[in-house]
Amino acid sequence: MARKKQKKEKSFFPFIKWFWILFGSGVVFVALIFLLASWGVFGEMPTFEHLENPDTNLATEIISSDGETLGKFYLDDNRTPVAFENLPKNLVDALVATEDARYYDHSGIDARGTIRAFAYLGTKGGASTISQQLSKQLFTVERNVGIVKRVIQKAKEWVIAIRLEKQYTKEEIVAMYLNIYDFGYAADGIRSASRIYFGKEPSELKIEESAVLVGMLKNSSLFNPIRRPERVLNRRNTVLGQMAKYGYISEQEKDSLQNLEMDLNFSPESHREGLATYFRMYAQRWLNGWVKENPKPDGEKYNIYLDGLKIYTTIDSRMQKNAEEAVEEHMKNLQAEFFHQNTPKRNPTAPFLDITKGAIDTIMRSAMRRSARWRSMSRQGKSEEEIKKSFHEKIEMTVFDWNSDSYEKDTVMTPMDSIRYYKTFLRTAMMSMEPQTGHVKAWVGGIDYKHFQYDNVIQGARQAGSTFKPFVYAAAIDQLRYSPCDSLPDNQYCIEPLKHGNMEAWCPKNSDGKYSGKNLTLKNALANSVNTVTAQLIDKVGPRSVVAIAKNMGFSREILEVPSIALGTIDFNVYEMVGAYGTFANQGVYVKPIMVTRIEDKNGTVLYEYTPETKDVLSKDVAYAMVNLMEGVTQGGSGTRLRHTFAKEQTVYKDIITGYPYQLANPIAGKTGTTQNQSDGWFMGMVPNLVTGVWVGGDDRSIHFKSLLYGQGASMALPIWALYMKKNYENDELGVSKEAFEEPEELSINVDCTKILQDLQEDLDTEDDLDDLDF
Template identity: 40%
Template sequence: MKKSVKLLWWVFGGGLAFLVILILLINLRLIGHMPSIEELENPRTALASQVLAEDGTVMGKYLSVDRSNIDYKDISKNVINALLATEDRGFYEHSGISAKGTIAIPFYLLIGKKRGSSTITQQLALNLQADAEGKQRARNFFARAFQKLPEWVISIKLERNFTKEEIITLYLNTVTFGDNVYGIENGARTFFSKDPSRLSLEEAAMLVGMLKGPSQFNPRRNPQMARDRRNTVIENMIDEGYITKAEGEAAKNRPIVLRYNKIDHNKGLAPYFREVLRAELKTWCKEHKKADGTEYNLYRDGLKIYTTINPRMQLYAEEAVAKHLKDLQKSFAQQSNVKSGKVWDKRQKDLESFMKESDRYKQMKDDEATDEEIKKAFSTPVKMKVFAWRSFTEPDLNDIDTVMTPMDSIKYMRAVLQAGFMAMDPESGEVKAWVGGPNFRYFKNDHVYKTKRQVGSTFKPFLYCFALMNGFSPNAMLPNEPVTIGNWTVSRNSEGSVGGSISMAGALAKSLNLVSVYLIKQIGAKAFADFAQNKIGFEGKIPEYPSIALGTPELSLFEMLRAYTMFPARGVITKPIYITRIEDRNGNILETSVPEKREVISETDSYTMVKMMEGVTAAGGTGARLRFRFNIPGEIGGKTGTTNDNTDGWFLGYTPQLLAGAWVGCENNYLRFASTALGQGANTGLPIWAYFMQKVYADKTLGVDPNSTFPIPANLHNDLYFNYDSNVQPGAEAEDVGNGAATDYEPVVDVGQYGEPVENQKKEEPAKEKEPAKEKDKPAKDPATQPKDPKALMPPKPVKKDN
């Protein structure tokens, strides 16, 4: 044998031996990453975690890649046939590697023609490696050749450990359709808004056709190329006998009809809720370990988070907020100081701060623009997209294109009214609806859980409840007279009335500040603050100052609703819950939630408070328009609330089956309504509650009955009836008189809205006390009754310099 032939055989034999050894080392996991049998049987592909509503519908996802798994039986036969006809016609004959296709590769390379030789099993092996190592198909010839070796080994292992149907299912769950969409289920839902089992022949062909080039054959970007590729797949199906010639021709002639609906975190139900939930779940993942000791990953581990959100109630809540804010914004924008821009005349520091928070500013800083260049850019009109109310049923219609300076856009967007709304079952604590603002795309700040604002008169029911527990009777007649505590005097109610007397129940119904201050003087600010802080359990600080009788504490809507559960739930406070359980990707339950309950008052006292708070919505109460303007029937307890200078408007209300609350205001408290008629809680928060309940009562599938009643405690032989009448001077009984104007909250301290000195401010002389001050009514300098920082009390009304 010639030396050259011997050398050739030695090279061939050596090469073959090297290849065998290399494959053996790969199989033994000594070279590269080779998944174990356990990993192949349970592939750890990155799966999006899903947030599911009460009825099991997907509300949103947390993802690094948008992927979900599906079973073989739930995939349309059209998809399977299109896949086999196009990607691997010998799938059922080979054992993972196509010998014919592999041997043919060199010959196709010699003639300069590309030909795919990878089987479906090999493509799955590559996909699994990409998930495990973050690697994609190599572009370099030699790197790709080396990549083939572990592919072959994994392919053979897959064929030995899985059925053909399982391999097809795994493959279709790992393929990409572009747009960060992975898996046939997400592909079907994204491009056609369909379950994958219902895909038609032409729809299945289009999706399979996209596998060759997800971007190139994307029907949104390249419709003609996508159609041509789809028709090629249909031709393949005809060739393989999966469909007849007539069926194929009919399908090829049909246009591509997309119903594109990619899940966007800015869209969908309850985006504010989902963002608050995201933060909580990230903490949960850090605190919980998987079987291998590693932390859960919210974006890759395919968790299923089952929530209490009712999709229909959520939709009604979002529509209620949008419907009312759309109308209310018109009135707010027409105020002279807002319309003219004068409200910003002395807010240059604030505007500069807002500018520095903007993406435009940060980008210019990254591009090393000078301060002068940035200032000029923010004063130059440019095309932009801003939020504007045009529809309350179609949020996407509220994006408008306009031309304005970036600084003007800051002023414009800051003057958009914000809102928070939440509804829950007061007995179980289950949160049914959560709206954190007007539009999540533009306004990310959640006003249900995160935002804390002064609560105004919605705090009064706790004061009246504490008075009830300390011997006061709902029918006791109380003085509607000026009250002085220390150096703090309240001389009249918010609408100007003073004098006469009224029952305690009537005072709560009409939200009379004079009576509230009288009550806290009798029971003591320190004792009431202790009751609110330690018995009710507010997380926010409740200061021991008399002004808390008028609602100066800063609390969240979430906290307030939690506390209000004690009224309809027979004296028991129930912490709101919004997660029922968390499952892993395999359906194993990782955690379940149960409501936390505490009895804080007796059932009799809670029922008495319910009957007192029903007076708020009765004729003469501050929430009477709930009945006479919105025609809401049934037994309803509630409370309106309005803070200093109409900055915040509140309404919290409940029926025997549902508790809900609304807050309305601007992000900055110097942007507010000029009149109580517009800015009071009865005009801002209450209509949202009313619109929501109108829809809830009309939807009989929800089972919320307007004829349900609050259960009478067993120890009460007769129902309670209260006297809401009085001899208060005319004006106090007018509907929607408001509650909490600046003069009623005003301490005799010479400070402005932010604690700056105010010049030429008219101050009220404190009334002289007719009897020596009691121990609980100490002089103003004593910190027990007067704060060191005057801002702890509601600030006085600022000097108005415009109309």
């Protein structure tokens, strides 16, 4: 019996022996796999330096002067990292509760979770820790590989996870993981995800919002809140359940939060959408020039799409929003009136006026050849005949439409018809600047960047009309010591041939073709844009003097030294005009407009800081006299509508001329401008600490209102300025001035015309004699 028992025990010994041999071999084999993985046998492993600086593409961020993100430049990764201290506690709690409950108790590998995953073959949850998930995101991103490669990849993940835990704090690992994850819709990282899905910064996320984003970490494509809201809602509630399970929220809070609807504020971040689109595209061009001239220390060029630069700008996001809303409000109404006046019955050549069919055909052919479609097909090697034919074939397209909720509509038309369709829309440009610093506060280059990408602030240039007259007056006051109270007659005035370089006599007419015959003060003449008085002034000082002053005020393009420039025959853009007018508001000192104040790299190292460019152009008293002159425009001239609420009969169309409830009572200096045939409407408006220019017109000069009633600068451009300023004044934090312009301590130029009037009353015999002088 004893022998049988001994024999039986001996028969089991080989099995026990082989079990331990196999078990030991398995342990050694697994250990060897991890050892080989750490040595890089299965592929290159990240170095210490690589762990310190993992390869992640970072978007360049455009930051407003009030600290808001205006937009980003990126190719594939719209990523801006967020430090752990700027993450809300509820987000971190949701992450840990859902993805790695023992996160703070392990060193990269969760042993209990791993054993459970092996024992139940993953049916009761995986074993990946947050550190492992980060290592997978950063360094081991191969997908759909075989079992052998998957085991090797898992080993590499574990090794990297342990190294990450040694290298970083738990808080840093959480921040890195949330910053690296792709949430879809160009929402790379938690900051982009928070802004795109909820329209807010991560620090502002509510518990239920954090739960949505943490739920997406399982699979952002599968749990996409835009395409699969019900699935995401269920996933969010699972996350809230996990938070309650581990004591981060109470059961009562969980029940309450799970009953909430998923309140998204989907705000895609696109180069063509959002706030300050035209300015952002200007900044992109400016940056491309800057990186060419300013390489990295190693000689390599900065990449504005990948290197995570921070671009600090002068734009104030609140004022920018006010500007865009003012443009939208007025241009929508103005366009409705333009369409009303340009029906096929009222204008068979709409939107063109007063030109022949041949001229229209020339405009259309030119537009066709300049189009993106023509350039694209040319690059493809298409013949000119093929390209032209394609412009007359109907296709599906999405076009701009003021009457649609999204300002877009789907339609079918030929590309040639779409060119003509887009020419029916009036264009605009607006820029606002602080004259003392040159800081540009708002920049609107058009009505909709997605469909009208030409930036009329700085790319476009149109005739300035009467907005150029102040430079003529400035030359006269500066050189001849005229004052706003001096007077000149409103009679037909001709400048003889060969004088000041003109080849024939120049005899400008007033806009209404009439002459009052009265003596007009300079203040009254400028307020009412009297051409005859301006002609006399440029004759007295000479065009060269006017051009010299204009050049010193920032106009860089060539200006012909001929008398006709007095009436604004030269093309300028809004950028130049605002900078020049800033000289008047800044006591005669020109400050070049500035948009970018500082550039930092991703580590906060300052790469660029701007240096103001200034020039003394006018004395303080001359500048103040000019401001006083232009205050007359809003006190009794073409800008008077800023002061009153006035309304006549209304039509079925919202009347943009009658009914202007602005009621601005503070000191305002300004100048309207209207060019020939009402092709361009301008308004330049100033208060002591803000100068703003607005232009409105068609894509071609033949696209304009027929009458001066609607086509003048006071009707087309001034309302945008007024709406913008009213919005600014509603926010006291903006600090836009309502005070009077600062008067120099020793003013040598008389600006008080009331005293002259009193003296004249004593000298003149009859009241009728006073009619010869118009104040």
